[in-house]
Amino acid sequence: MPQPSEPLPTLKKYFGFDGFLDAQEEVVDQILSGQDGLVVMPTGGGKSLCYQLPAMCLSGVTLVVSPLIALMKDQVDALLEKGIPATMINSTLSWDEQRQRIDQMKRGEFKLVYIAPERFRVAAFMEALKQVEISLFAVDEAHCLSQWGHDFRPEYMKLGRALEQIGRPQAIALTATATPVVRKDILEVLALREPFETVSGFSRPNLSLSIVEVEKHKVKHERLKKVVAKWKTGIVYCSTRKRVEEVGELLHSWGIKSIAYHGGMTPDERDRTQNIFISKQADVAVATNAFGMGIDRSDVRFVLHYEVPGSIEAYYQEAGRAGRDGEAAYCELLFNYADTRTQEFFIEGANPGYQTIADVYQFLQNDADANFEVQRTIDEIKEGAEVKNGMAVGSAIGILMRNGYAERFDISGKRMKGTRLLKPDQALNIDRHALEEKERRDREKLDSMVHFCYGQQCRQQAILEYFGEDDAQTCGTCDICINAFGGSAREPADEDELLIVRKALSGVARMSRKVNGRWEGIFGRGRIVQMLMGSKSQEIKRVRLDELSTHGILKDCGTAYLNELFRSLQKAGLVFTQRGEFPLMTLTPQGEKVMLGKSSCRLVWPEQHQSSPVKESEMIIEEFGFDGQLYDQLRDLRQQLAQRERVPPYQIFPNKTLEYFTRLRPKTMAAGMRIKGVGEVKAEKYLQAFVDTIVAFD
The missing domain is CATH 1.10.10.10 (Winged helix-like DNA-binding domain superfamily/Winged helix DNA-binding domain)
Structure with missing residues (x-):
């Protein structure tokens, strides 16, 4: 077998580089030594070069399995521009055209041939490949062959058998995102022989990750407009074709040069549309998740997720399409819990x-x-x-x-x-x-994504830990790192504060169940707070929550304090609200560790609770002054909200509650929730507006 040529002169000659990026040299050396291998390298890290350069150093042809026709065309065009003989074989070609290219492969006229995975199911094609000198078999986007991956492609499952049929050439699998479970699956399906594994890290320090909680589409439109105005060039990911078309029309109405891309288009339409974006004839692409896989446009300055993706893998791969030139880029996810219903449908x-x-x-x-x-x-x-x-x-x-x-x-x-x-x-x-196991894992991925959205941990750090990096550092650029709310998080000041957290988490555990080592919620936050406060209501007694050992153990804290505490516990990643018809709260694995005293926590602590909170019935309301002007402003605000919600004003807050607002003048959400007539649901929907009005008035 002829010795491969030296990589550095070849790197300079064909790719114009004097040296390698991080981890590239190690991977190339291992491939040229004849080893099978698995390479996990972040988007923008030069993953394609890891097989393209060895292809030019080895004597035969390198077959590259690629999942998308548009991706193949993009890669082949770029190689041809560099003077590298490359081509592709997929369903867009007739059998005569495929046979012609196979004949050229036999004659050694190509160094790289991109092949769609379904071609390996065709017996005649497989027979023809046996007559070709194949030096390397590269599986790009290798996460597609794991059913535990976020973009599973059934046709990838037969690649291990295809390798055997063509004589088991040296094989390399490459992907940008793969959890330890997915990496294990890749190695097993391809049956790689004593493979090296290179995981060069998932960190993208040039990306600023942000998650914005939104309630209505109007807010989404406002955020979209601001992001596009600031960052100019980028991709907007939507979950459905209908939403792609809606957002595309919205951008068009704003005069933004944009394209819309989804699976309902014909292959020709998708190719043409994608090429418009790649050639920079449009500034913004609105697309479903298939768009962008391997797209080599370096000046994508933002990626905006209009709805929540189904997994952290999908989110991070799509976000990673921003800033491939290494310059600063911005990634924003517009999070509304209701959007998880679309992902439920997909699951x-x-x-x-x-x-x-x-x-x-x-x-x-x-x-x-x-x-x-x-x-x-x-x-x-x-x-x-x-x-x-x-x-x-x-x-x-x-x-x-x-x-x-x-x-x-x-x-x-x-x-x-x-x-x-x-x-x-x-x-x-x-x-x-x-x-059943696959469905369970898919639902677990969505749970992890929602947990990530609610979490108060550095976004980059949380993602890196998800992918198995134990020593991940905070990024300093995400919304959590730079936000004042996230910045005020701290560890418990003393044992008493830690004990309150552990008691609260213990209450959640008593009102949850553990199935196969995983916590599942049974009750919502409101019922858990009632139990911890020692409520003796019929709802509590009917399901015998008054018999729990944690019943009433935090009654001195007050309802408002506990509600704020649970919001902080959720943002700190210690409790989790499950999706479904009813939002049920349960523990996360980290929450269980804190409850058991095996770990501490950092969270944003609520306002100092009172040891003996004042009950509404004990308030002597007349002792507080009444201001008619403030009352009129609050009543006008109530009328505006009622018109917006199309409900009678008293359904916002009754007159008596407006009077309490006027006399007690709450300046915080916690203070407002201690007022009679302010329940948890109304507080979340309306209270902030009344608090803001009172603060502005004073």
Whole structure:
């Protein structure tokens, strides 16, 4: 076997660089030594060079598995500009065109060939590859082959078998985001031989990460306008096609040069639209999550998530498309808990239950022709199998394919695929436990994402710890690091303060349950506070919460203090509000450690609580002065809110509560919540406006 050429002269000749970026040299040396390997390198860290440079040093051809046609084209065009012989093979080419390029590969005319993963399912293609000298098999975006990854692609699962069929050449897997579980999966699926692992870190110090809690779309529009005005060039990620079109129209109405990109467009439309953005004919791209994978536009100055993504992996990979030139860039996520419902829908669609899979399989069996083929659209199968979620039908077919029950094929003359049954007479036998485990992990990822949004820990540090870095440092540039609220966080001043936290967390634990080592909530924050205050209401007694050992253990703190304390505990990552029809509070793993005395905490402490809080019934309200002018201002404010909410004014606050506001003049949310008529729900919706009016009046 000929010795590979020296990397540094080749690096200078073809790529124009005099030296390597961090970790690149180590990876290139290990590849050129003949080792299999796994490379995890952050976006913008020069991951592509890690296989492109060895490809030019080795004698044969390097095959690069890539998930998106647009990504392939972008990479191939860039290589051709450097004078590197490269091409791609995917479904956009006819078989004659593919065969022609394979013949060129046999003659050694290409050094890099980008291939779509589904090509490895074609027997004729695999046979042809056996006649090609393959020096390196590189799997880009390797997280796609793990079902625990955030962008699982079923066609990636067969790459391990494909490697065996073509003679097991040296293989390298590369990705920008992978948890330890995903990395383990990559190694096992590809069956890499004594591989090296290089994890060069996930830190992106040039990115400033920020999360803004928003209630209404109007606020989202305002934030979007400010971000675009300040940062000019960037990507806006939306969860659905409908939202992409809505936001795209909004930007157009503002006179912003923008493009909209989503899966409902034809391949030609997507390519054309993407090229407009890459060629800098548009400043802003509004897109669903597929957009940007591998996109090489270095001047993306912002990434704005219009809705919450389904996982931290997805969020960080998308955020990482900003600032690829190493210059400062800004990433903002507009967080509204209600947006998690969209991600819930996606999880349901990606995880069809066994019965749904069985229903789809039964329909395919009933509808198949003499060749065991079904020429039906996904919508037709959805209707015929009586499945509510159309996305679940596609997922069910994917599971049937992975288990060898079906395959997809192109229908001549139609822009759709058919389904061919491979075991038409066999009963369905699919691992139900694996289905349930995948859904559990997907939901756990969404939980982690929501926890991240509510958290009060440095954003960059929290992400790095999520990816397994134990010694992560604070970034100093995220909203938590620079925000005054986050900056005032501190450890308990004494044992008494720590004891209050541990008692509060103990109360949450008593009102939760632990399933398979994981905490699950049963009650909401309001009920937990009632129990800790020692309430003897019928709601408490009916479910026997008055019998808990923690009943009343924090009654001296007061309801307002406890409500503020739990908000701080949530922001500090010690408790967590689960999604669903009702917001149920439970412990996080870190919260459990603090409760058990195994760890301390840093949080923003509420105003000093009173040892004997004044009860509303004991207030002698007349002792406080009444100001008619302030009362009129508060009444006018109530009228404005009532018109906005389209409810009677008394549903905002009754007159008696306005009188209490006027006499007691609360200057903080905590003080306002001690006033009669101010419940937790109304406080969150309306109280701040009244407090602000009182502060301004005085």
